[in-house]
Amino acid sequence: MIIKSTSFLKSATRPGNYPELSCPEIAFAGRSNVGKSSLLNVLIQRKSLVRTSSTPGRTQLINFFDLNGELALVDLPGYGFAKVPMAVKTQWGPMVRTYLQSRTTLAAVVMLFDVRRVPRAEDLQLLDWLEEFSIPTIPVITKIDKVTRNTRRKHIEPIIAATGLPAEAFTLFSALSKEGREEIWERLEVAVENMVEEMELEPASDLDADDLNG
Ligand code: GTP
Numbered sequence: 718m719i720i721k722s723t724s725f726l727k728s729a730t731r732p733g734n735y736p737e738l739s740c741p742e743i744a745f746a747g748r749s750n751v752g753k754s755s756l757l758n759v760l761i762q763r764k765s766l767v768r769t770s771s772t773p774g775r776t777q778l779i780n781f782f783d784l785n786g787e788l789a790l791v792d793l794p795g796y797g798f799a800k801v802p803m804a805v806k807t808q809w810g811p812m813v814r815t816y817l818q819s820r821t822t823l824a825a826v827v828m829l830f831d832v833r834r835v836p837r838a839e840d841l842q843l844l845d846w847l848e849e850f851s852i853p854t855i856p857v858i859t860k861i862d863k864v865t866r867n868t869r870r871k872h873i874e875p876i877i878a879a880t881g882l883p884a885e886a887f888t889l890f891s892a893l894s895k896e897g898r899e900e901i902w903e904r905l906e907v908a909v910e911n912m913v914e915e916m917e918l919e920p921a922s923d924l925d926a927d928d929l930n931g
């Protein structure tokens with residue numbers, strides 16, 4: 718995709734506040750500090766349209782961004798950060814699950830894993846929801862620059878084992894070197910094309926017509 722314009726649309730916590738869009742959408746999920754916002758900025762080649770921070774757990778809202786008016790990108794709130802207040806922690810599950818369940822234009826979720834961390838319960842919970850709602854999932858192992866090339870395999874193996882996903886399902890990425898950027902874009906484009914086809918097969922207006930006639 719040739720990026721002509723990008724903009725922040727809005728933040729939301731519940732469906733009534735999501736922006737009303739008719740274009741496909743891609744969301745980015747993963748634990749706090751895993752690099753969701755950094756990946757988004759590398760994909761759209763903007764230094765800091767999406768807020769990144771060295772204080773993890775700050776972005777506790779669902780943040781919507783627009784690309785060319787053609788595609789929406791969504792930075793989902795991170796999880797698993799110890800210092801986040803309990804009230805915020807208990808909101809995360811329902812907020813994210815409801816989003817995944819209700820967002821009909823969602824084409825795929827990019828699920829990030831830190832190359833140096835073994836996936837934990839919340840990561841596996843999220844993968845379960847993606848499966849439950851049949852949402853195409855693009856698993857990405859990020860911060861790949863943090864380990865040497867020789868030890869990549871050793872670091873990746875526990876992630877493969879914990880998630881049960883095949884090794885070839887993962888794209889390796891680094892926000893520093895930008896390795897993996899093109900591959901992720903290719904995967905996003907496939908997901909978007911599939912979603913556009915689905916939206917054309919079942920346009921919302923047809924459903925309305927059926928309701929009126931039925
Ligand atoms: P929350 O919004 O708190 O959930 O975090 P996040 O997942 O958006 O992470 P963010 O992009 O803010 O990155 C967290 C920290 O990791 C920042 O200091 C980034 O600079 C750093 N970081 C992100 N990606 C990479 C990467 O690929 N390599 C390296 N070395 N550092 C990275």
Ligand code: MG
Nearest residue numbers: 753754768776
């Ligand atoms: Mg972030």
